Amino acid sequence: MSAIRHALTITREGDFAAWYQEVIAAADMAEESGVRGCMVIKPWGYGIWERMQRLLDTRIKAAGVQNAYFPLFIPLSNFVREAAHVEGFAKEMAVVTHHRLISDGKGGLIPDPAAKLEEPLIVRPTSETIIGDAMSRWVQSWRDLPLLLNQWANVVRWEMRTRMFLRTTEFLWQEGHTAHDSREDALSETMRALEMYRAFAEEDLSIPVIAGEKPENERFPGAVGTWSIEAMMQDGKALQAGTSHYLGTSFADAANIRFQDREGTQQLAHTTSWGVSTRMVGALIMTHGDDDGLRVPPAIAPFQIVILPMLRDNDGDAALLEYCDGLRATLATQQALGEPLRVLLDKRPGKAAQKRWDWVRKGVPIVVEVGARDAEGGQVSVLRRHRLWREDAKSDFEVMDKTRFASAAAADLTAIQRELFEQARERRSANLATAASFADLEAFFADDKRFPGWVEVQWSKPSGADLAPIEARLKALKLTFRNVPLDAAPAAGPCIFTGAPAVERILVARSY
RNA sequence: CGGGGAGUGGCGCAGCCCGGUAGCGCAUCUGCUUUGGGAGCAGAGGGUCGCAGGUUCGAAUCCUGUCUCCCCGACCA
Numbered sequence: 001m002s003a004i005r006h007a008l009t010i011t012r013e014g015d016f017a018a019w020y021q022e023v024i025a026a027a028d029m030a031e032e033s034g035v036r037g038c039m040v041i042k043p044w045g046y047g048i049w050e051r052m053q054r055l056l057d058t059r060i061k062a063a064g065v066q067n068a069y070f071p072l073f074i075p076l077s078n079f080v081r082e083a084a085h086v087e088g089f090a091k092e093m094a095v096v097t098h099h100r101l102i103s104d105g106k107g108g109l110i111p112d113p114a115a116k117l118e119e120p121l122i123v124r125p126t127s128e129t130i131i132g133d134a135m136s137r138w139v140q141s142w143r144d145l146p147l148l149l150n151q152w153a154n155v156v157r158w159e160m161r162t163r164m165f166l167r168t169t170e171f172l173w174q175e176g177h178t179a180h181d182s183r184e185d186a187l188s189e190t191m192r193a194l195e196m197y198r199a200f201a202e203e204d205l206s207i208p209v210i211a212g213e214k215p216e217n218e219r220f221p222g223a224v225g226t227w228s229i230e231a232m233m234q235d236g237k238a239l240q241a242g243t244s245h246y247l248g249t250s251f252a253d254a255a256n257i258r259f260q261d262r263e264g265t266q267q268l269a270h271t272t273s274w275g276v277s278t279r280m281v282g283a284l285i286m287t288h289g290d291d292d293g294l295r296v297p298p299a300i301a302p303f304q305i306v307i308l309p310m311l312r313d314n315d316g317d318a319a320l321l322e323y324c325d326g327l328r329a330t331l332a333t334q335q336a337l338g339e340p341l342r343v344l345l346d347k348r349p350g351k352a353a354q355k356r357w358d359w360v361r362k363g364v365p366i367v368v369e370v371g372a373r374d375a376e377g378g379q380v381s382v383l384r385r386h387r388l389w390r391e392d393a394k395s396d397f398e399v400m401d402k403t404r405f406a407s408a409a410a411a412d413l414t415a416i417q418r419e420l421f422e423q424a425r426e427r428r429s430a431n432l433a434t435a436a437s438f439a440d441l442e443a444f445f446a447d448d449k450r451f452p453g454w455v456e457v458q459w460s461k462p463s464g465a466d467l468a469p470i471e472a473r474l475k476a477l478k479l480t481f482r483n484v485p486l487d488a489a490p491a492a493g494p495c496i497f498t499g500a501p502a503v504e505r506i507l508v509a510r511s512y
Numbered sequence: 513c514g515g516g517g518a519g520u521g522g523c524g525c526a527g528c529c530c531g532g533u534a535g536c537g538c539a540u541c542u543g544c545u546u547u548g549g550g551a552g553c554a555g556a557g558g559g560u561c562g563c564a565g566g567u568u569c570g571a572a573u574c575c576u577g578u579c580u581c582c583c584c585g586a587c588c589a
Contacts, residue, residue, distance in 0.1 A: 157588070220589095
């Protein structure tokens, strides 16, 4: 092999946005649907989402949260009750106004004026209000609390600008909604969900994240406090990958979620909500993808190992397949990362080389090629996706004893899971800086060619009208506040914006 | 929603300015030869040119409207 011939035509370095789209197409994850901002999620993309669902759902249930399902449609009057919430979502709402179509006389269909709804229904952009409505009926006594619910659902937000997986008009997510008898308990649940997301991102997806509190201007509409996990993409931008909100009592007030406490007095419940969406798939692509396509961490790979027989369309194929199936059966009895190995024996007709590159682009962690020579020698040729092209080209395949491979596979996958995390974490560490002054911050982001990492600054945390000018100064640099890391060092010295004594350290970055 | 770009077989594109009944590469199918780092040759199939109107003898091409995608802003999981 002379020159490296990458599986994609666009590199991350060349055009990151175009590269992102090429990965989605090349890994066969999703495609446009013809409806504005809506995508068809194809089996490989959906398979990854299903793995995310399974692992996160396990964590959710382990915390004592129960799944339920609430309607897609929310009566307008129900939605309208929490003022700040409405203000935040009103401009991106899909509305159902009719329940029947009639012919327009020209071969088309139009809404039937006679079938206009008494009250419009909105398509949920999030379910605080309708779940709050149910909670108001389900919560009567302090004994009914905490009420811990979650739903897996689709939601619709009519965003101006869409990008596959990152911001689609319709997206899939889970939304946790809980009600508690005290602020402390609700806050504790908010933080529990945040920590759950951190562990999910880092342990299951190998995506390093920084968990912290959002500043006031980045809060969820109607929330008292919003926390997020932020991940650094390979172009240096930040992606908010999950959020957890403490909603105080305002949503309970709007939905009338009240309970009688131990003393017999009526109290408003304290509620929380928290969510993670299909945006995580985008985070996965931009964290682990390379110039050969996607790389999927073993914990969420629909297939962790693909066995690829080098079929020759001759009499030897039967024996080769038998050899491969033996390997598959051996692997299937083993466990890695707490679950049985997911192994595919790719028997499809077609050229083996073509199939190999298909799996490379999809990012299967381990591709095991088995040819006649391997079978005769009791061997296999192992390609580890995350190390492709890393060394001299010939060594991408490791020829090893079949039995030895089978017995080491589980540990191998566990190691890959960790290595992907380490690679991403090292990249992030190398691009995290601090700025002692606003001038430093400006200087850091002045060079557009430079990799735009994240910068931690100290600030005095002004609010309301005092926060707006700071936001504007950041916006001029295309920057936003990300969050105040939970583990940030204490502030000391002046605020870089106001010069007043700083109260905390906050991350600033370009973002999606 | 503003500013720019683009929609032509599955994918990537040419043709459009200067209207005359659609072409190239890849992919697919067939045959032969190949076969362990993306095979070669030969042949074949596949498109009402995003959609709707209009102009014209005739529209992928000109005009109007509209939908969708991409980039830059404003909005956001």
